[in-house]
Amino acid sequence: MSEALERAKVGAAPAPAEQDVEAKKRLDIIDGARRVFFRKGFDGASMDEIARAAAVSKATIYVYFQSKADLFGALVQADRRKSAERLFEFDETDSDVASLLHRIGVTFLTMMIRPDHIRLVRMVIGVAEKFPAVGETFFEAGPCHGGRRLADLLRRQTELGRLDVDDCEAAAFEFLNLCNGKLVKGLMFGLSGQPTPEAIEALVGRAVRVFLAAYGPKDAAL
Template sequence: MTKTSEAIVKTVARNHRVAGADPDKRRQILDGAHQVFIARGFDAASMSDIAATANVSKSTLYVYFEDKEHLFVALIEREREAQKRGAFEALAEDSDPVRALGNFGQCLVRMINCEFAVSAHRVVIGVAERMPDLGRGFYENGPMQGAKLIATYLDRMVAEGRLAIEDTNLAAVQFIDLCQSTLTRPRLFNAVRTPPSEDEIRRVVGEAIAMFMARYGAKQRG
């Protein structure tokens, strides 16, 4: 397909974007995209490859996703939703902040440091300058959402007198950053090529909890 004909396909698809509402077809495309991205990586994958693997026409593909970047982010969102449920459930009913935040922190670190998540972060950071809306959406639906969830839990712990925090939004982000210390940044820069072990995760998150409680535990602030 020439650049001109591909531009025409994109324009027609954009004008009919509302047609891309079939959840089964969308799932079929994402399944195909997942296979292609895993096998070839983001840079080497093409929309033609994805259409062929998903067994859809290229025009249908563009009805659902305007370009490879948006398709990749949609796939990230799907994978993230599937993984984060366990982390969010860790906070649901537990009134022991040490245990609840520890479970959440370990789930979070596993999720962020898996191969697909690391690749996803690299890709989004790489395109965020020229596609700021895509970068902002990725942040708002991921890191910011997780911080809001923790802040809501911290609000409840403050109300119950278990923690003493003036700014729970700030404390939530601090906790997330503490849990990732020494683990996530080396992965993003490919200085470390394998996910952290369970022992490493438990150690780092445990230290994060100790530091967090030293600052925000009710007795320490009393």
């Protein structure tokens, strides 16, 4: 029996030197699960297949995750947080608000239309009724986390007098929804192909203009 399984049985914590190895093992399992879930869907994926994809035993998976739903929730949380962090790699003191919002919008929309993101959203919607915790994890780690990060930026820009926003969190979600337009919904329902970079730029440009018309400094000529 592996050391991890022995520890699980006796409730012992891993030694400090083993923590990095354990963390990597957990990530390996999540990576294997991602490949299987994206290929087979949630219902079609089996723990045996995930174990093979991750090159571990099924018993090892259960050391780290209580169930398939728990593993899927961990995958969702890891992917959404990583995407949210990439989205908000910017200089919050940038004085060109329109350019800053445009870059955020293009990064956001480009991420939202990725085929693997569309597949993940479809899977989450499919399992959320049966496993509400998975839907909550997706919503908190993705849209809510990203919205709060953007709200912090809007708050800072308002303090600097570059925006005039009364409810920064509400405004953050309004901007992200403007950037979504109809492109993401079309892809979700299989009604359209991948938009061109030009279409993304045009949609985000409109979103920025509408947003600044509502929340730009009241004495600014827009």
